[in-house]
Amino acid sequence: MPGLLARYRRTGADMPFGNPLAAHGVAMEGYFWRFTQRDTGRVLIALAGINRAADGPWATLGLGAHPGGFLRTAAHPVASADPHGLGAFAGSAFHGTRDRLRVDLGPGARIDVRITDRFEWPRRRLGGSSVFHTVPALNQYWHPWLLGGRAEGWADVDGERWDLDGAQVYGEKNWGRGGFPEAWWWGQAQGFDDPRVCVAFAGGVVTAGPLRTEVTAVVVALPDGTVVRVGNPVLSPVRARVDDESWQLSGGSRRWSVEIRGEARRGDAHVLPVPLPAQHRNVPGALEHLGGRLSVTLSHNGRCRLSGASHLAGLEWGGISRAHDELRRRERACGDTQN
Numbered sequence: 378m379p380g381l382l383a384r385y386r387r388t389g390a391d392m393p394f395g396n397p398l399a400a401h402g403v404a405m406e407g408y409f410w411r412f413t414q415r416d417t418g419r420v421l422i423a424l425a426g427i428n429r430a431a432d433g434p435w436a437t438l439g440l441g442a443h444p445g446g447f448l449r450t451a452a453h454p455v456a457s458a459d460p461h462g463l464g465a466f467a468g469s470a471f472h473g474t475r476d477r478l479r480v481d482l483g484p485g486a487r488i489d490v491r492i493t494d495r496f497e498w499p500r501r502r503l504g505g506s507s508v509f510h511t512v513p514a515l516n517q518y519w520h521p522w523l524l525g526g527r528a529e530g531w532a533d534v535d536g537e538r539w540d541l542d543g544a545q546v547y548g549e550k551n552w553g554r555g556g557f558p559e560a561w562w563w564g565q566a567q568g569f570d571d572p573r574v575c576v577a578f579a580g581g582v583v584t585a586g587p588l589r590t591e592v593t594a595v596v597v598a599l600p601d602g603t604v605v606r607v608g609n610p611v612l613s614p615v616r617a618r619v620d621d622e623s624w625q626l627s628g629g630s631r632r633w634s635v636e637i638r639g640e641a642r643r644g645d646a647h648v649l650p651v652p653l654p655a656q657h658r659n660v661p662g663a664l665e666h667l668g669g670r671l672s673v674t675l676s677h678n679g680r681c682r683l684s685g686a687s688h689l690a691g692l693e694w695g696g697i698s699r700a701h702d703e704l705r706r707r708e709r710a711c712g713d714t715q716n
Contacts, residue, residue, distance in 0.1 A: 437650055593628075
């Protein structure tokens with residue numbers, strides 16, 4: 378039985394009551410942390426993709442900040458992921474676990490924090506992808522494992538030291554058999570009036586063999602500790618409309634309904650890398666805003682349980698062709714300005 382389970386997990390899938398935080402051994406195992414400081418208006422992100430190629434593992438690393446548009450990325454030749462729990466490692470450049478994050482991408486791109494008062498995903502049966510966790514060989518799985526926490530530490534952002542003590546923390550993991558899907562949308566926000574509120578969503582084109590469908594999942598953590606997850610295609614579908622500068626989501630179940638509106642200027646987005654695991658290289662692949670606006674309304678049996686807004690939201694529209702088009706647009710705009 379242990380051998381069968383190990384082979385099953387190597388497809389990317391997890392049994393109910395399994396451990397989606399543990400590495401699966403698929404082509405890409407992604408780890409992401411986001412730090413929000415409402416009082417300073419600052420946001421910091423750290424990412425690691427632990428990738429598998431024929432000649433061994435390697436890592437996609439990144440550190441980005443708002444305001445200012447700072448971004449430092451790297452392809453690192455040394456990488457490993459913890460097969461027993463949450464852990465992403467790349468030599469001395471990256472060390473990420475449930476309660477500690479250290480990143481060193483050179484002068485001006487460092488972070489060293491402890492994460493305390495963690496509010497982790499409370500549902501043991503399934504993770505953020507719900508029933509899709511049990512489907513083998515999907516191109517992407519998603520699990521927002523950390524819906525709140527408190528940072529203790531600092532960051533060096535482009536030569537400026539940031540005190541991160543008290544920053545709100547969010548963490549998620551994503552993984553898949555071939556890297557990233559052909560198109561996806563994503564968002565996450567803290568920095569609401571009530572610091573216990575956390576919103577996250579992820580959607581895209583999900584494929585596995587002949588299976589091809591569009592799915593969007595929404596997770597909302599309420600001040601009383603309730604975590605609402607909607608987005609099952611049959612029982613609680615969520616519709617998403619996304620364009621260059623807006624994210625509109627609506628849907629839910631018979632009991633819960635959610636509406637999310639996100640806004641951000643296209644030119645303000647960071648262009649983040651995504652890995653091509655087998656090719657041992659990163660390419661531009663996602664447009665991610667670190668300081669967008671997100672509003673959310675959540676109702677239970679027709680009664681409003683949450684209505685709020687954050688001006689420090691992460692909003693992403695992903696796809697390799699879209700990222701390349703945006704870089705070309707910026708190059709043309711820069712050329713027009715210089716002429």
